[in-house]
Amino acid sequence: MSSIAIENEANYLKYKGRYKGLLGWILSTDHKRIGLLYLYSMAVMFLIGAGLGLAMRFELLAPGKTVMDAQAYNATFTVHGVIMIFMVVIPGLPAVFGNFFLPLMIGAKDVAFPRLNLLSWWFFIIGIFLVLSALLFGSGTPDTGWTFYAPYSFRTGTNLLPAIFGAFVLGFSSILTGLNFLVTIHRMRCPGMKWTKMPLFVWTLYGTAWIQLLATPVVGITLVLVALERLFSVGIFDPALGGDPILYQHLFWIYSHPAVYVMILPALGVISEIIPTFSQKHIFGYKAIIASTMAIAFVGYLVWGHHMFTAGMSGTAQYYFSLLTFLVAVPSAIKVFNWISTMYKGSINLQTPFLWAVSFIFVFMIGGLSGLVLGALAANIHVHDTAFVVAHFHYIVFGGTGFAFLGAIHYWFPKIYGRMYDKSWANIGWAVFFIGFLTLYTPMFYLGLMGQPRRYYDYLAEFHGGNILATIGSWILATGIIIIFANLIRSASRGEKAVMDPWHSKTLEWTVPSPPPVENFDEIPVLEESDGPYNYK
Amino acid sequence: MSSERNHIVPYKTYVFVLLALIALTLSSIAITTIELGGLAYAGALVFAIVKSFLVLTWFMHLKYDKLYIILWVVFVFAILLVTVVVTFLDYLYR
Ligand code: HEM
Ligand SMILES: [Cu+2]
Numbered sequence: 001m002s003s004i005a006i007e008n009e010a011n012y013l014k015y016k017g018r019y020k021g022l023l024g025w026i027l028s029t030d031h032k033r034i035g036l037l038y039l040y041s042m043a044v045m046f047l048i049g050a051g052l053g054l055a056m057r058f059e060l061l062a063p064g065k066t067v068m069d070a071q072a073y074n075a076t077f078t079v080h081g082v083i084m085i086f087m088v089v090i091p092g093l094p095a096v097f098g099n100f101f102l103p104l105m106i107g108a109k110d111v112a113f114p115r116l117n118l119l120s121w122w123f124f125i126i127g128i129f130l131v132l133s134a135l136l137f138g139s140g141t142p143d144t145g146w147t148f149y150a151p152y153s154f155r156t157g158t159n160l161l162p163a164i165f166g167a168f169v170l171g172f173s174s175i176l177t178g179l180n181f182l183v184t185i186h187r188m189r190c191p192g193m194k195w196t197k198m199p200l201f202v203w204t205l206y207g208t209a210w211i212q213l214l215a216t217p218v219v220g221i222t223l224v225l226v227a228l229e230r231l232f233s234v235g236i237f238d239p240a241l242g243g244d245p246i247l248y249q250h251l252f253w254i255y256s257h258p259a260v261y262v263m264i265l266p267a268l269g270v271i272s273e274i275i276p277t278f279s280q281k282h283i284f285g286y287k288a289i290i291a292s293t294m295a296i297a298f299v300g301y302l303v304w305g306h307h308m309f310t311a312g313m314s315g316t317a318q319y320y321f322s323l324l325t326f327l328v329a330v331p332s333a334i335k336v337f338n339w340i341s342t343m344y345k346g347s348i349n350l351q352t353p354f355l356w357a358v359s360f361i362f363v364f365m366i367g368g369l370s371g372l373v374l375g376a377l378a379a380n381i382h383v384h385d386t387a388f389v390v391a392h393f394h395y396i397v398f399g400g401t402g403f404a405f406l407g408a409i410h411y412w413f414p415k416i417y418g419r420m421y422d423k424s425w426a427n428i429g430w431a432v433f434f435i436g437f438l439t440l441y442t443p444m445f446y447l448g449l450m451g452q453p454r455r456y457y458d459y460l461a462e463f464h465g466g467n468i469l470a471t472i473g474s475w476i477l478a479t480g481i482i483i484i485f486a487n488l489i490r491s492a493s494r495g496e497k498a499v500m501d502p503w504h505s506k507t508l509e510w511t512v513p514s515p516p517p518v519e520n521f522d523e524i525p526v527l528e529e530s531d532g533p534y535n536y537k
Numbered sequence: 538m539s540s541e542r543n544h545i546v547p548y549k550t551y552v553f554v555l556l557a558l559i560a561l562t563l564s565s566i567a568i569t570t571i572e573l574g575g576l577a578y579a580g581a582l583v584f585a586i587v588k589s590f591l592v593l594t595w596f597m598h599l600k601y602d603k604l605y606i607i608l609w610v611v612f613v614f615a616i617l618l619v620t621v622v623v624t625f626l627d628y629l630y631r
Contacts, residue, residue, distance in 0.1 A: 214613060250624050301616060302623060314630035320623070 011418065011515040029114035030518065035100030036416070037121050042088055042096065043485075045128065049083035050481065052076050057440075057474040060467050063459055073457030074143035075158070079135060081146025082163065086170045087128055089401045090259055093266035094177060094212075095124070097408050098205045100416065102181060104509035104516060105199045105533075107190025107525040112183040116176055123173035130166030134159045145455060147256070150237035150248035154229040161230065164223040171216045171223075174262075178212030181205055190508075192527030196290075199507045199533040200283065203290050204269030207297035211258045211265075215301070219255035222248065246311055253304035261300040263397055265293060267404030268335055271357050274411055275339045277505040278354035279346025282534045285338040292331035299328045309380045318377055325375035332368055336361060351503070352426040356407030359434050363399030367392060370445065385455070388448025394441045406433075406484065413488065414498030418515040421491035429487055433480025439473030507533045544601040554595045561588050 012032045019027050025037060056076050059066045068076065099117065103110050111117050135141045138159030144152040148167075153160060185206050189198070198206075226248070228234050235241030237248045276283045283289065305313060305321035313321075339361060348354070370392040373379050383389065414420050443466035448454075452463045459467065501510040512520060565584035569577060594600045599607055 214616060246627075250627070254620055254624075301620065305623075305627070313627045316630035317623075317627035320626055 010517050012518045013515050015518045029118050031099050031103050031110050034117050034121055035096050038095040045083050045087040049080050052080040054474055054478060057471045059457055061471045063461055070457045075141035077455055078142050078145055085146050086167050089263045089397055092401055094205055094208055101509050102205055104520055105202050105507055106193055107508050108188040109519050111180050112188055113180050117180055120173045120176040123169050127166045127170035130162050130169060134162040150245040153226050164226055168220050168223050171220045174212045175216045178209040181209040190525050197532050200272035200289055201269035204265045204293050207293045208262050208265045211262050211297055215255045215258040222251040249308050249311055253307045257304035258300050261296055263401045267401045270404045270408045271360055274353045274357040274407055275342050276534045277503050278349045278351060279343050280536045281342055281346035282536055284341035288334055289338055292334040295331040303328055306375050310384045322375055322377050329372055353407045353411035355430050356403050360403040363395050367395030367399055383448050385453055386448035387444040387452045387454055390454050391441050391444035414502050415509055415514045417492045418498055419491055419495035420498045421487050421495055425487040429480055429484035432483060436473050436477030436480050440470050440477050443469045506535055554591050557591055558588055
């Protein structure tokens with residue numbers, strides 16, 4: 001690999017097309033610019049969501065009312081959840097890094113349908129504004145929780161319709177991205193890139209895209225049914241009219257459990273890129289990782305009922321769902337084994353992305369194992385709807401997807417901006433963030449086991465200690481976020497110039513200049529028999 | 538399965554399919570006037586299945602596509618079917 005800094009003449013950041021300035025971005029069909037559009041819009045939403053999270057933690061600093069009343073608290077956790085789930089982690093890695101790097105990693109000039117890609121971003125923005133309009137206008141901010149459970153969702157007096165319509169539009173954005181990626185991966189791989197030569201991040205995007213395409217319509221239709229129920233009392237979910245509220249839970253989780261794999265699969269892909277690069281070693285068990293990716297995507301469809309163990313399902317269904325929930329943990333464990341084995345006897349280079357990757361493994365293990373506690377029927381009765389569940393999914397969604405996202409941005413940053421961030425500040429940011437994360441969420445496992453319910457603005461005096469600790473953790477975490485954001489934002493324009501392949505990685509995106517030229521490759525690369533994404537000597 | 542070439546379907550075929558779809562829609566409305574109890578749902582579903590089959594086969598061109606694409610579509614419907622069956626593990630054993 002040559003390490004000459006190539007002059008950035010026709011790079012995608014500087015390129016001037018038909019439109020200038022902002023229009024040149026929001027009307028661009030370049031997958032790289034669209035990836036960054038998602039990155040910036042998502043970063044804004046993340047900061048808003050994080051602000052709401054800090055506000056909730058502040059309320060919970062002491063029992064009783066601290067800064068907001070019960071109604072305000074309900075609205076806050078609803079909006080926090082809707083923003084973080086539907087606008088940050090579900091689009092998350094595919095929309096930002098998938099868009100930016102999928103074509104580069106498979107040696108293509110763009111995705112299969114560039115205009116559809118831009119349309120997806122517009123749907124994303126329209127969805128965001130629809131949801132936000134529910135906050136600003138009408139009869140109060142939605143207070144049902146991000147799950148919109150029946151009967152709250154058709155009984156609440158708050159302005160729910162724009163919010164669910166917004167979620168519906170966001171779903172469309174997700175479906176179109178999935179469709180686009182599927183076609184791109186099937187049709188646009190460069191010559192010689194067989195399925196078994198695809199980088200693992202691309203493989204996870206592939207599995208994710210199938211879920212996006214097949215599961216998202218279910219939630220779309222479900223939300224339409226809720227709207228019909230609210231507007232015309234058709235009697236689908238309302239028991240007073242002969243409907244069944246548990247049917248809502250089935251339909252919701254038929255989408256939303258697979259959706260948690262939309263969040264985590266690409267994260268597993270990112271980790272599978274970072275670990276071999278910073279161990280300078282071929283990934284251990286390439287095919288086993290692919291198989292486990294596809295197994296997770298598939299079995300993930302069949303376990304949704306584990307969110308409903310206490311809702312009054314039949315015993316047969318409980319038994320079935322619990323069994324399959326245990327099965328779905330197996331492929332995740334296979335991946336962890338493979339990552340550790342990749343590091344074994346590698347020449348490890350402790351750079352920031354690698355720190356994020358190993359801390360990912362740590363929190364992902366705790367999150368996954370706590371999932372098994374929840375998946376066991378008897379234990380679930382005890383901890384369902386307690387702070388334990390909150391700890392579980394924050395360990396997995398924030399600790400998993402969030403850490404992978406931050407790992408990804410520190411890994412690909414030099415490629416995206418052609419500049420390197422300040423490495424010491426990046427490491428300090430990681431350390432503060434990690435400590436804050438553990439301090440914030442670990443007490444919730446304990447609080448949940450002791451019986452503190454989730455989604456209440458108040459708690460009994462005996463839970464005070466753990467809550468103080470968690471709130472202090474939230475401040476440490478916020479400090480970490482500020483350090484990381486400040487470092488990255490500054491470095492994007494003022495960092496040291498980065499070379500083509502700063503980490504000595506072997507995937508194709510590192511063979512083009514940093515930042516990449518508008519059309520990615522002057523000539524479409526051709527892979528030889530001996531080439532491969534992880535062929536370190 | 539002659540798929541690499543563009544297969545041109547005569548307009549007449551499309552018109553026939555369209556008429557069939559309209560007829561099926563009308564019949565699925567008509568059937569609600571007969572007192573069938575639970576079977577009314579089954580009836581509606583059967584009409585819907587036949588209609589989707591027509592759309593997939595002709596409008597979406599599956600009839601002239603490669604085998605593996607047809608298999609993908611079958612696979613997708615199989616997942617849907619499994620989802621429905623699993624849901625009934627709850628409803629039938631309550
Ligand atoms: C080993 C794998 C996993 C197992 C066994 C597992 C199991 C469970 C169970 C049984 C629940 C329901 C708890 C309850 O409400 O009583 C739950 C909740 C949840 N899980 Fe997991 N899980 C796993 C992985 C994941 C992953 C990978 C994600 C996301 C990336 C995730 C996100 C969530 C979320 C968001 C909830 C809470 C939903 C809510 O009620 O608001 N889980 N998990
Ligand atoms: Cu789940």
